[in-house]
Amino acid sequence: ETGVTQTPRHLVMGMTNKKSLKCEQHLGHNAMYWYKQSAKKPLELMFVYNFKEQTENNSVPSRFSPECPNSSHLFLHLHTLQPEDSALYLCASSQVGDYSNQPQHFGDGTRLSIL
């Protein structure tokens, strides 16, 4: 039990589908993150939300759309994905403040496969 819950754990979708990944944290943190983890590549930071405001968007294609309705929930909406988007998508959260200095707590991830 990490305190950060991601659903679903596995997702298979076609390139024309629309789906959403969900992340919920029970740690009282105020910053949440989306990462992409592909084989043989470093963890790639996609989005950061600090106090529900998006503070970082690392040149992520518009087919990925984040949403943070409150400090405990984070979504990643997916549409018209490409095969190279198949990866493990990890959500993390950290304590309020200067987010770069706070330890991050990760969820178990969603394994996404694009057909």
Place this chain on the structure above:
Amino acid sequence: GQQVMQIPQYQHVQEGEDFTTYCNSSTTLSNIQWYKQRPGGHPVFLIQLVKSGEVKKQKRLTFQFGEAKKNSSLHITATQTTDVGTYFCLCSGGSNYKLTFGKGTLLTVNP
């Protein structure tokens, strides 16, 4: 932009041998964190280093931050099979505190 190199990519050791992974940044860092990811698992925070030349220990693990705050190392003494996993550094640097993970070092231990 900030570039982070972590070496080696892979390390296979016999149980009881020591292990070291190195993380080098192209820019001066404000801090560095280390994470461990077991096979099939998620990254778990190990430690954070902030001060120049800082050394921290956790049982058999020793973490160092370079004097110039551009490099760091993680050393494991007398590895055990429970040490198996990928060790990542997370670098925070620059005026905008950009976050960059290293590629990780996959450690395997032969019992």
